[in-house]
Amino acid sequence: MQQAAGTAVAHAPPTQQAEVGGLSLTYREAGAGPAVLYLHGKDFAARWLPFHVELTTTLRVLAPQHPGFAATPAPSWFRGFDDGVIVHRELLDHLGLDRVHVVGLDIGAWMAADLAVFHPERVASLTVVAPFGLRVPGSPIADFFGASGPRNAELLFGADPGPFAELLPAPGDIDAFVASYADASGAARLMWNPRYDLKLDHRLPRLHVPALVVAAGEDRLVPAAHPARWAELLPDARLETIDGAAHAVHLQQPERLAALIQTFISEVHP
Amino acid sequence: MNRLEFFMFHLMPWPYIPPGEDLESTWVTLPNSHYDPKVGHRVYTEYLEQLIACEKLGYDGVIVNEHHQNAFGTMPGPNLWAAYLAARTQHITIGVVGNALPMHNNPVRVAEEIAMLDVVSGGRIISGHVRGMGAEYHSSGQNPTTSKAKFWEAHDLIIKAWTENGPFSWEGEYYNLPYVNPWPRPVQQPHPPIWLPGTGSTDTIEETARRKITYLQTTTSNWITKKSFALYRQLCEEKFGYEAAPTQLGRVLPTYVAETDEQAYREFKPHAMWFFRTGLKIAPQHLFPPGYNTAEALGRTMRGRAQAGVRNFWEYSYDELIELGYIIVGSPETVVAAYERQIEEYGLGLAVSAGGHLGSMPNWMVMKNMQIMAEQVMPHFREADGKPTWAQRDRPVPYTLAEQAAVVGEPKQAPTVRLDNGRDLDARFGHVPEVVAEAEGR
Numbered sequence: 001m002q003q004a005a006g007t008a009v010a011h012a013p014p015t016q017q018a019e020v021g022g023l024s025l026t027y028r029e030a031g032a033g034p035a036v037l038y039l040h041g042k043d044f045a046a047r048w049l050p051f052h053v054e055l056t057t058t059l060r061v062l063a064p065q066h067p068g069f070a071a072t073p074a075p076s077w078f079r080g081f082d083d084g085v086i087v088h089r090e091l092l093d094h095l096g097l098d099r100v101h102v103v104g105l106d107i108g109a110w111m112a113a114d115l116a117v118f119h120p121e122r123v124a125s126l127t128v129v130a131p132f133g134l135r136v137p138g139s140p141i142a143d144f145f146g147a148s149g150p151r152n153a154e155l156l157f158g159a160d161p162g163p164f165a166e167l168l169p170a171p172g173d174i175d176a177f178v179a180s181y182a183d184a185s186g187a188a189r190l191m192w193n194p195r196y197d198l199k200l201d202h203r204l205p206r207l208h209v210p211a212l213v214v215a216a217g218e219d220r221l222v223p224a225a226h227p228a229r230w231a232e233l234l235p236d237a238r239l240e241t242i243d244g245a246a247h248a249v250h251l252q253q254p255e256r257l258a259a260l261i262q263t264f265i266s267e268v269h270p
Numbered sequence: 271m272n273r274l275e276f277f278m279f280h281l282m283p284w285p286y287i288p289p290g291e292d293l294e295s296t297w298v299t300l301p302n303s304h305y306d307p308k309v310g311h312r313v314y315t316e317y318l319e320q321l322i323a324c325e326k327l328g329y330d331g332v333i334v335n336e337h338h339q340n341a342f343g344t345m346p347g348p349n350l351w352a353a354y355l356a357a358r359t360q361h362i363t364i365g366v367v368g369n370a371l372p373m374h375n376n377p378v379r380v381a382e383e384i385a386m387l388d389v390v391s392g393g394r395i396i397s398g399h400v401r402g403m404g405a406e407y408h409s410s411g412q413n414p415t416t417s418k419a420k421f422w423e424a425h426d427l428i429i430k431a432w433t434e435n436g437p438f439s440w441e442g443e444y445y446n447l448p449y450v451n452p453w454p455r456p457v458q459q460p461h462p463p464i465w466l467p468g469t470g471s472t473d474t475i476e477e478t479a480r481r482k483i484t485y486l487q488t489t490t491s492n493w494i495t496k497k498s499f500a501l502y503r504q505l506c507e508e509k510f511g512y513e514a515a516p517t518q519l520g521r522v523l524p525t526y527v528a529e530t531d532e533q534a535y536r537e538f539k540p541h542a543m544w545f546f547r548t549g550l551k552i553a554p555q556h557l558f559p560p561g562y563n564t565a566e567a568l569g570r571t572m573r574g575r576a577q578a579g580v581r582n583f584w585e586y587s588y589d590e591l592i593e594l595g596y597i598i599v600g601s602p603e604t605v606v607a608a609y610e611r612q613i614e615e616y617g618l619g620l621a622v623s624a625g626g627h628l629g630s631m632p633n634w635m636v637m638k639n640m641q642i643m644a645e646q647v648m649p650h651f652r653e654a655d656g657k658p659t660w661a662q663r664d665r666p667v668p669y670t671l672a673e674q675a676a677v678v679g680e681p682k683q684a685p686t687v688r689l690d691n692g693r694d695l696d697a698r699f700g701h702v703p704e705v706v707a708e709a710e711g712r
Binding site for chain 2: 076079143145146147148149174175177178179181182184185187188189192193
């Protein structure tokens, strides 16, 4: 059985601040090895998870909190993925990192793709997990913005969220609700409308960096047609599917996901 | 005690749906297969006739409003109904409270339509400006995270479009228009009165007080109304240096009046319960799309509500709704006494939904409610002649053509045709041979 554990980490590295892109970015860093910029998804932005710990066994992991999420405030001018690209590129400058492996989940995958599109020279490889960003006619990404609490749990964790339900605000827990509302507002700022970037359709084919596309086999939020389409559009991509995991694959299958990423990066970066 | 103005406020609900308890929400996701257009024809017609009746009854005004994709209020285009009412009435004030400004990609369209209504109605329009309910951001695709900023920019643009001669250019955060030059301009000067409904949030109250805009407290308890009005008056006095007029404070206060307290209680009950239990059954994820409020403001509101024991609309009993002041129900004496308290204790100047339609009320009951309100409640809050406000003051434009000719006179510029000989012909008389002959120099 999946452990609630999927969520618990004894020691998270401390958060740090970097003045980049015109704002104060909060990030964590841990591990040694090839550098990975991990761009979080729409949920759990503040958390350092067992998935991160897995990655740090062979990689140096940088995990910023996007502006508008968790502890990084968004100035009023921060409205688009392009603003995010500048912030994350300046974080690399700030840390003296010339090239990194970029990994992103859902909204973070969209951000990662934009970073790679505009700064391919800074991106050693691109991994997108259950990615947002494309329009696939007939297969829209589910409307998580309009989802009730139980529906949101289902979109993230499947029909039976089990112990993962604890990660979502309990009824009546105002502080937890407000924190998740704040993160959802960060996502809405970037992708309330439209919920895709049609330009990716002609930009991704021009992106000649090694790419890994990961689909969650039981994803109810991102239809399987999305990762499949990413793998078609990216010229140098391979598609992997993790069965038995819903959208929050990094929580439900942290070892599998981390191992896929580590293997892929070791091939690119022997 | 100040005068009290009475407004019939119609939401135009569609009550023919299952009980709220069986629905996730009456907004956004309730399938529109519940709407039957053939029944709708009767429903709209009855609702409009109820509003039209208000003029003869002696209401100060009637109000329509904008809501989208729900059963609570089936009025997505309030300016259309205001036009209908302007055509079917001659004197009564018509409020559009309001147009949801961020829903319009070009707010000048609102300035234009309100000006059209104001001109054709002879200056009888109130322009309400609203953000739109949270649910409407799900239904419209408009981004809730920028809605407040867009709202105020749109509001400022509309006011400027009405008060400054065009063309001018607008270079804003959200709107960039090289030519703002709306035709027509409104007849009321400097512009139609502005109303702004709010639920009691501090920044809305502050912005309305700053701009001397009428603040309309939406359906809520006495407790929250009292707090909101006190804050508004305090800000006017201490921060903005003026005393708020009674007409700057309005409240949506659904009222039902009947022959006796018992009769009123009995008749209103099922329809009030439909309104609160089903009409207002809005799923929280619909009511609060992310970014519609800042997380801090939402947290403050939620903690405040939890502390004060405020529940969802659909969780109150009928007796609690009466007790807490969400609604007023009773005989004329009871209702008069309740309004006197609203004036004395809270400083109310505008009673909105003061008699009229609510929830699932049948037509006959609405008419009964309104007639008793008009004859046995309203006179108590007026001068001895019982006149509504519109009968007390001169219209911006007189109603009859004879008066218009006497007072307004001719247009400043005659329509003019320049002839080949370089002389000008007044087109209005261009069919009169003598005039043409003179212009042509014959």
